[in-house]
Amino acid sequence: MKNSKYMKISVFLILLTTAHVGFANEANNTKNVVCWRCHGMETLAYRDKLTGEIVNLYVNPQQYQQSNHRHLECTTCHTADFSIYPHPDSVKSENLYCLDCHQDEPKFIPSRFPFLSEKRAPRNQFSEIERAFKNSVHATQEQFSCFSCHDPHQFKISRVGEEMTEIVRHGNEICLNCHASPITPSATELSLSHQWLPNLLLHWRSVRCVECHTPATSHFSHQVLSAAQSAKNCVQCHSKEATLLTRLYKYRSQEEGQSWFNKAVFNKAYIIGMSRNETIDRWSLIILLLTIAGLLAHGFGRFIATRRKNK
Amino acid sequence: MKPLYLYPLWIRAWHWINALLFITLIISGASLHYAGGNGFLAFETAILIHNIAGILLTIAWLVFFIGNFFTDNGKHYRIQLKGIISRLIQQSLYYAVGIFRGDAHPFHVSTEMKFNTLQQLTYIGVMYTLLPLLIASGWFFLFAAHLPDKIMGIGSIWIVAMTHLVVAYLLILFMVSHIYIITTGETIFTNLRAMLTGWHKER
Numbered sequence: 096m097k098n099s100k101y102m103k104i105s106v107f108l109i110l111l112t113t114a115h116v117g118f119a120n121e122a123n124n125t126k127n128v129v130c131w132r133c134h135g136m137e138t139l140a141y142r143d144k145l146t147g148e149i150v151n152l153y154v155n156p157q158q159y160q161q162s163n164h165r166h167l168e169c170t171t172c173h174t175a176d177f178s179i180y181p182h183p184d185s186v187k188s189e190n191l192y193c194l195d196c197h198q199d200e201p202k203f204i205p206s207r208f209p210f211l212s213e214k215r216a217p218r219n220q221f222s223e224i225e226r227a228f229k230n231s232v233h234a235t236q237e238q239f240s241c242f243s244c245h246d247p248h249q250f251k252i253s254r255v256g257e258e259m260t261e262i263v264r265h266g267n268e269i270c271l272n273c274h275a276s277p278i279t280p281s282a283t284e285l286s287l288s289h290q291w292l293p294n295l296l297l298h299w300r301s302v303r304c305v306e307c308h309t310p311a312t313s314h315f316s317h318q319v320l321s322a323a324q325s326a327k328n329c330v331q332c333h334s335k336e337a338t339l340l341t342r343l344y345k346y347r348s349q350e351e352g353q354s355w356f357n358k359a360v361f362n363k364a365y366i367i368g369m370s371r372n373e374t375i376d377r378w379s380l381i382i383l384l385l386t387i388a389g390l391l392a393h394g395f396g397r398f399i400a401t402r403r404k405n406k
Numbered sequence: 407m408k409p410l411y412l413y414p415l416w417i418r419a420w421h422w423i424n425a426l427l428f429i430t431l432i433i434s435g436a437s438l439h440y441a442g443g444n445g446f447l448a449f450e451t452a453i454l455i456h457n458i459a460g461i462l463l464t465i466a467w468l469v470f471f472i473g474n475f476f477t478d479n480g481k482h483y484r485i486q487l488k489g490i491i492s493r494l495i496q497q498s499l500y501y502a503v504g505i506f507r508g509d510a511h512p513f514h515v516s517t518e519m520k521f522n523t524l525q526q527l528t529y530i531g532v533m534y535t536l537l538p539l540l541i542a543s544g545w546f547f548l549f550a551a552h553l554p555d556k557i558m559g560i561g562s563i564w565i566v567a568m569t570h571l572v573v574a575y576l577l578i579l580f581m582v583s584h585i586y587i588i589t590t591g592e593t594i595f596t597n598l599r600a601m602l603t604g605w606h607k608e609r
Contacts, residue, residue, distance in 0.1 A: 334442025
């Protein structure tokens with residue numbers, strides 16, 4: 096009887112806690128929940144009468160809540176007549192641009208870069224991005240915008256802490272969405288144009304496309320290079336001074352803090368030419384040199400002994 | 407002493423091909439490991455050479471392994487446990503002391519046993535442990551894309567790479583010692599000549 100009473104109280108407390116958590120989440124996105132009632136449905140889409148293309152209107156609420164924009168209400172960016180339901184046709188002409196928010200408003204410019212201290216972080220990062228993009232091969236494509244690669248509903252500037260394979264997969268997925276689309280012949284072209292890479296599959300699994308297809312700068316550049324301009328120099332990554340350490344592997348150094356070079360080396364990834372274990376190399380070479388010295392001394396001893404004997 | 411025909415043509419061919427592949431693999435391997443340094447091969451050249459030489463080394467090892475099954479060369483790799491410790495001590499003492507005093511070599515080559523015990527154990531370690539490890543890790547490298555990401559929480563490529571590297575260093579150590587030890591025959595060139603002609607000749 097007593098146990099039953101305690102059980103009832105426990106169940107009530109659990110329900111109360113669950114309800115509270117649910118309410119709290121909802122409270123953070125009160126207005127967004129209204130939008131997600133429709134836009135949270137995976138099948139929400141329409142066929143554009145002019146282009147005939149399917150326009151996807153689905154926003155994954157879970158991914159949105161993990162994104163950098165999670166604190167924003169939908170209407171912070173979508174300022175057209177979305178408050179009217181059904182939405183009028185006029186909303187289709189809404190033209191969003193990242194720099195609308197990120198250009199001038201200091202509070203929308205990330206103060207903390209995943210890899211750089213605040214002092215080193217470029218203040219005008221978005222202007223730099225725009226400038227780099229204008230020099231990018233993508234700038235030659237009409238209707239190419241930030242959203243072609245970055246979905247603002249799930250965008251995360253830093254993926255520090257995630258598995259490296261996941262970072263690579265996510266990064267490459269952005270490129271492959273267009274460059275290996277099954278409805279274009281580009282998937283085959285992509286394999287053929289990368290045939291020069293030894294162990295192609297391993298490269299594709301281990302590094303992001305942007306490792307080679309952007310200039311080797313101290314921070315990530317949005318200047319996507321043409322095939323002809325892209326890195327084909329193996330030692331750019333496969334050497335001790337690998338640019339990879341300043342790019343993809345920054346995630347690891349950031350994640351694991353101190354002694355980032357050794358952490359990169361001792362972690363699961365191994366890159367020929369870059370991942371050198373200083374201790375193994377040093378001791379192996381010392382033992383080798385001592386052996387050679389010992390053998391030479393032995394040989395010299397034999398030589399002296401033979402000469403004495405012959406005398 | 408009557409000349410002994412110890413090294414048939416297939417053994418000599420295998421030995422010198424192996425030696426050539428070892429040198430090729432060391433140069434190309436060092437070029438890959440120390441890539442970006444001066445005086446090494448270009449990375450893309452080194453990787454091609456290393457892969458081809460590695461595949462050829464596998465074939466050479468298989469020839470050795472199968473050859474030892476079908477010829478009587480395999481008998482030289484069968485360990486005689488009786489008196490092994492004393493033979494080892496005797497051989498080591500000869501290299502450490504006796505060789506300088508001009509003592510007689512404690513081991514006499516015969517068609518039944520061409521290796522002294524120290525030599526035999528070293529060759530068994532090299533041919534049946536280190537080389538298989540080197541070859542297996544090399545092949546895992548070639549197909550690294552198909553390996554699981556982690557094995558027991560450690561990156562699988564890391565395990566493969568470290569095995570390959572450490573074994574490679576041990577084999578370089580073996581090669582250096584081997585080149586020196588062959589000069590300890592009756593004359594400096596007795597053993598080298600035997601591996602070139604097949605005939606072991608002593609006075």
